[in-house]
Amino acid sequence: xxxxxxxxxxxxxxVTFGGGYTAVADITFAVPAGSFVSVVGPTGCGKSTVLNCVxxxxxxxxxxxxxADRPLRGLNRAAGYLFQQDTLLPWKSVQDNIALGLQINGVxxxxxxxxxxxxxxxxxxxxxxNSYPHELSGGMRKRTALAQVWxxxxxxxxxxxxxxxxxxxxxxxxHSELLRLWTGSGKTVLFVTHDLDEAVTLSDEVIxxxxxxxxxxxxxxxxxxxxxxxxxxxxxxxxxxxxxxSIWSALRAExxxxxx
Amino acid sequence: xxxxxxxxxxxxxVLAVLANWEFGGYDEFFFSKPSSVLGRIEQWxxxxxxxxxxxVTLTEAGxxxxxxxxxxxxxxxxxxxxxxxxxxxxxxxxxxxxLPRVVLAPLFLLWFGLGVWSKVAFGVTLVFFVVFLxxxxxxxxxxxxxxxxxxxxxxxxxxxxxxxxxxxxxSWIFASLHLSVGFALVGAVVGxxxxxxxxxxxxxxxAQGTLDTTGVFAGIAVLTVVVLLVxxxxxxxxxxxxxxxxxxx
Ligand SMILES: Nc1ncnc2c1ncn2[C@@H]1O[C@H](COP(=O)(O)OP(=O)(O)O)[C@@H](O)[C@H]1O
Ligand SMILES: [Mg+2]
Numbered sequence: 001x002x003x004x005x006x007x008x009x010x011x012x013x014x015v016t017f018g019g020g021y022t023a024v025a026d027i028t029f030a031v032p033a034g035s036f037v038s039v040v041g042p043t044g045c046g047k048s049t050v051l052n053c054v055x056x057x058x059x060x061x062x063x064x065x066x067x068a069d070r071p072l073r074g075l076n077r078a079a080g081y082l083f084q085q086d087t088l089l090p091w092k093s094v095q096d097n098i099a100l101g102l103q104i105n106g107v108x109x110x111x112x113x114x115x116x117x118x119x120x121x122x123x124x125x126x127x128x129x130n131s132y133p134h135e136l137s138g139g140m141r142k143r144t145a146l147a148q149v150w151x152x153x154x155x156x157x158x159x160x161x162x163x164x165x166x167x168x169x170x171x172x173x174x175h176s177e178l179l180r181l182w183t184g185s186g187k188t189v190l191f192v193t194h195d196l197d198e199a200v201t202l203s204d205e206v207i208x209x210x211x212x213x214x215x216x217x218x219x220x221x222x223x224x225x226x227x228x229x230x231x232x233x234x235x236x237x238x239x240x241x242x243x244x245x246s247i248w249s250a251l252r253a254e255x256x257x258x259x260x
Numbered sequence: 261x262x263x264x265x266x267x268x269x270x271x272x273x274v275l276a277v278l279a280n281w282e283f284g285g286y287d288e289f290f291f292s293k294p295s296s297v298l299g300r301i302e303q304w305x306x307x308x309x310x311x312x313x314x315x316v317t318l319t320e321a322g323x324x325x326x327x328x329x330x331x332x333x334x335x336x337x338x339x340x341x342x343x344x345x346x347x348x349x350x351x352x353x354x355x356x357x358x359l360p361r362v363v364l365a366p367l368f369l370l371w372f373g374l375g376v377w378s379k380v381a382f383g384v385t386l387v388f389f390v391v392f393l394x395x396x397x398x399x400x401x402x403x404x405x406x407x408x409x410x411x412x413x414x415x416x417x418x419x420x421x422x423x424x425x426x427x428x429x430x431s432w433i434f435a436s437l438h439l440s441v442g443f444a445l446v447g448a449v450v451g452x453x454x455x456x457x458x459x460x461x462x463x464x465x466x467a468q469g470t471l472d473t474t475g476v477f478a479g480i481a482v483l484t485v486v487v488l489l490v491x492x493x494x495x496x497x498x499x500x501x502x503x504x505x506x507x508x509x
Contacts, residue, residue, distance in 0.1 A: 055412060057408055057411075057412075075411060075412065077414075079412070080412065080413075081408075081409070081412040083405050083408065083409055085403070085405035086405075087405050087406055087408075087409035089406065089423065089424065089427070090504055090505070091427040091428075091430075091502075091504040092423075092504070093504075100410070100413055100423065101413035101414060103423075104410070104413050104414045104415050104416075104419050104423070105413075105414050132503075132504045134504075134505075134506040148413070149413075152413065152414075
C-alpha cells in the first residue's frame with residue numbers, strides 16, 4: 001500500500017435494507033493506512049453494517065467505499081474479517097481452522113502445517129491444535145479465529161466486537177495480544193465495539209456513531225496516547241481519562257436516546 | 261442396577277414370545293414355529309441357495325443406495341445453493357415425493373424388465389427423496405456467518421460446498437442414510453416380490469406360492485438380520501466421520 005494515505009475511505013455511505021429500514025445514513029470517514037481506528041456506538045446502530053460495507057459483503061444503497069483509493073466492487077480482497085459471531089468450522093480441528101484460508105488459497109500441505117503450528121503457538125494454542133472448536137473456551141475460539149484471519153496476512157483487518165462475549169480478564173489479555181500482533185505489522189485495523197474503554201485503549205482514532213435509524217457520524221476523536229501501549233498502564237494515565245470523558249459525554253446522550 | 265435390568269428384561273421378553281410361539285399350540289400351517297424357521301435358515305445356509313438370492317437383493321439395494329444418494333446429494337446441493345432453481349423445482353419435488361411409490365413398481369417392471377434394474381429404479385425413487393430433502397435442508401440451514409467467513413478467506417463456490425456446505429449437511433445426510441438403507445432394501449424386496457427370477461423377495465414370494473409359511477418367516481428373519489448389520493455398519497462410519505460433534509446428553 002505504498003504511497004496510499006487512506007487504506008479505507010467511506011464516502012456518504014447510506015444503507016437501506018429491503019424492508020425500507022435505513023440503518024446508516026451519509027457515513028463519511030477515512031482510515032489512514034497502518035492506523036488502528038475504532039467505531040463505537042449503541043447496540044443496533046449499524047456498526048456491523050458499516051463493516052460489512054467495507055468488507056464488500058453489503059453494497060451501500062448510495063455512496064461508495066474506497067479501498068486504497070479505488071472504488072470497491074465485490075468482496076474486499078485486501079481485507080480479513082473477524083466476525084462478531086463464532087465462525088470456526090465445527091468439523092475442523094484448531095489447526096485446520098487456522099489453516100483454512102491458506103488451504104483455500106492453494107498453499108501446500110507442508111507449508112500450511114508449518115504456518116498454522118507457528119500461529120497456534122503465537123496465539124497461545126500450542127497443545128490444542130488437534131482439538132475441535134466445541135472443546136475450547138470462548139477465549140480460545142476467538143484466538144483461533146484471530147489466527148485464521150491473521151495467517152493470510154491481509155493488509156486490512158476488520159474486527160466486529162471480537163471480544164464482546166469474553167469475560168473481563170480474558171478480554172484484557174486479548175487486548176495485549178492484539179496490540180502485540182499489530183504493532184509493527186503495518187496493518188490497517190478497523191475495529192468495531194460498543195465498549196468505549198476498549199476503543200480508547202487500542203485505537204489511534206475513535207469514531208462515534210449516533211443511535212439508529214439513519215445512524216450518522218457524531219464525532220471523530222483522535223487518541224494521542226503514546227505507543228507502544230500497555231493496555232493496563234494506558235488505562236491508568238490521566239490523558240486516558242480525559243479522552244474517555246470527552247467521548248463518553250457525546251456517546252452517553254446517544255446511548256440514552258437508544259433506550260428512550 | 262438399571263443398566264443391567266433393561267437388557268435382561270428385553271432378553272426375557274424375546275424368549276417369552278419365542279417360547280409362546282414354539283409351545284403355544286398355534287396352527288403351524290399359518291404360524292410355523294421358531295425351531296422350523298431356524299431349521300430352514302440352516303438348510304438354506306447349508307445348501308448355499310440363500311447366498312445367491314441374498315447377493316442379488318444386496319446388489320440391487322446397494323446400487324439403489326448409491327445412485328439414489330448421489331442424485332439426492334447433487335440435486336439437494338444445487339437446489340439448496342441456487343435460489344432460483346430451488347424456487348422453481350422444490351414444489352415439483354414435493355409433489356413427486358407425495359406420490360405413493362409402490363404404484364411405480366409395475367411401470368418399472370414394464371420399462372426395465374424382470375432383472376436387477378427395475379428393482380434398482382424402484383429403490384432409487386425411495387432413496388433419492390430422503391437424501392435430497394435432508395441435503396436441501398442441511399445446505400439451507402448453514403449459518404450465514406460461516407459462509408461469509410469462508411468467502412472472506414477467499415473461498416470459491418466449489419470450496420464453499422467442500423469446506424462448509426457438505427460437512428454441515430453431513431449429519432443430516434447420515435441421519436437420512438439409516439433411513440435410506442432401509443428404503444433401498446424395501447425397494448429391492450418389494451420389486452422382487454412383484455416380479456423377479458431371483459432375490460430374497462422372490463424367495464419369499466415362492467414360499468408364499470407353495471403355502472410354505474416357514475419359508476416366508478425364514479426370509480423375513482434373514483432380511484431383518486441383514487438390515488441390522490448394515491445399519492450397524494452405517495453407524496460405525498457415521499461415528500468416525502462425525503467425530504467432531506459434541507457428545508449429546
Ligand atoms: N439484513 C438486514 N435486513 C434488515 N435490517 C437489518 C439487516 N441487518 C441489520 N439490520 C438492522 O440494521 C440495524 C443495524 O444493525 P447492525 O449493523 O447489526 O448494528 P450493530 O452492529 O451496531 O449492533 C439494526 O436495527 C438491524 O436490525
Ligand atoms: Mg454488530
